[in-house]
Amino acid sequence: MNKFKIALLQTRVYENKNKNIENALSFIEEVSKKGADIVVLPEMFCCPYNTSYFKDYGEEENGLAYKALSQAAQNNEIYLVAGTMPEIDGDKVYNTSYVFNRKGIQIEKHRKMHLFDIDVEGGQSFKESDVLSSGSNITVFDTEFCKIGLLICYDIRFPELSRILVQNGAEVIIVPGAFNMTTGPAHWETLFKCRALDNQAYTVGVAPARDYDSGYTSYGNSIIVSPWGNITNKMDENQGYIIEEIDLDIVKKVRSELPLLKHIRKDVYKIELI
Numbered sequence: 207m208n209k210f211k212i213a214l215l216q217t218r219v220y221e222n223k224n225k226n227i228e229n230a231l232s233f234i235e236e237v238s239k240k241g242a243d244i245v246v247l248p249e250m251f252c253c254p255y256n257t258s259y260f261k262d263y264g265e266e267e268n269g270l271a272y273k274a275l276s277q278a279a280q281n282n283e284i285y286l287v288a289g290t291m292p293e294i295d296g297d298k299v300y301n302t303s304y305v306f307n308r309k310g311i312q313i314e315k316h317r318k319m320h321l322f323d324i325d326v327e328g329g330q331s332f333k334e335s336d337v338l339s340s341g342s343n344i345t346v347f348d349t350e351f352c353k354i355g356l357l358i359c360y361d362i363r364f365p366e367l368s369r370i371l372v373q374n375g376a377e378v379i380i381v382p383g384a385f386n387m388t389t390g391p392a393h394w395e396t397l398f399k400c401r402a403l404d405n406q407a408y409t410v411g412v413a414p415a416r417d418y419d420s421g422y423t424s425y426g427n428s429i430i431v432s433p434w435g436n437i438t439n440k441m442d443e444n445q446g447y448i449i450e451e452i453d454l455d456i457v458k459k460v461r462s463e464l465p466l467l468k469h470i471r472k473d474v475y476k477i478e479l480i
């Protein structure tokens with residue numbers, strides 16, 4: 207199967223965790239009825255993006271949100287990249303994305319590797335490391351269509367990581383993210399285009415809807431970029447979804463016509479895992 211449908215759910219984040227879960231479940235049902243094979247939620251879709259909330263909204267693996275999402279994947283027979291949520295593990299909190307298969311079984315989990323500690327003069331400041339710990343696993347999962355790499359938001363800024371995903375077979379890179387009103391307009395689209403072009407892979411970014419009343423305003427603009435670097439679809443700032451076809455023949459065509467992955471001078475340089 208060379209084609210499949212991916213749904214990007216740009217959900218609004220409310221203060222109420224259960225309301226966020228219910229909202230996600232109803233969108234999942236709707237896009238599944240429309241034929242989506244893989245459904246993606248945004249970063250921190252069930253928790254306001256604020257370090258002071260992460261512990262309270264967090265849960266251990268197999269908690270309340272986890273179970274509801276696993277059940278939704280099973281009921282709707284879809285793959286679910288369950289956005290991210292704060293994961294409690296002992297005294298640590300991670301920003302974690304779970305992946306469920308069509309039977310609702312967890313097939314992967316990615317803990318955000320690069321923590322978003324920034325301070326832009328006159329713009330956005332944030333310090334995830336005040337509360338979060340960073341993950342250390344590089345995440346590629348298998349589907350009946352292709353291998354898919356998984357990053358979380360700030361992870362996309364580190365080109366070596368995307369390249370490793372592709373070296374491990376990924377043809378699509380999925381990124382639940384929540385850029386803000388400083389870095390979103392400046393870098394969001396360009397980063398998804400860059401990583402798509404660098405790696406001749408589809409890149410898919412899924413963000414929460416914009417909410418000016420929240421402490422951290424998400425840029426929205428969920429996006430899909432083809433391996434040729436075209437934006438194949440993009441949202442505005444509002445809550446909603448798009449369903450887009452991913453055509454793996456395009457990955458093969460671009461990689462064969464412009465074979466840059468083959469042209470890497472492995473005899474001169476390489477990316478090494480520590």
Ligand SMILES: O=C(O)CCC(=O)C(=O)O
Nearest residue numbers: 322359360384385386389
């Ligand atoms: O890289 C950026 O500009 C935004 C990153 C971010 O918001 C995050 O990692 O949560």
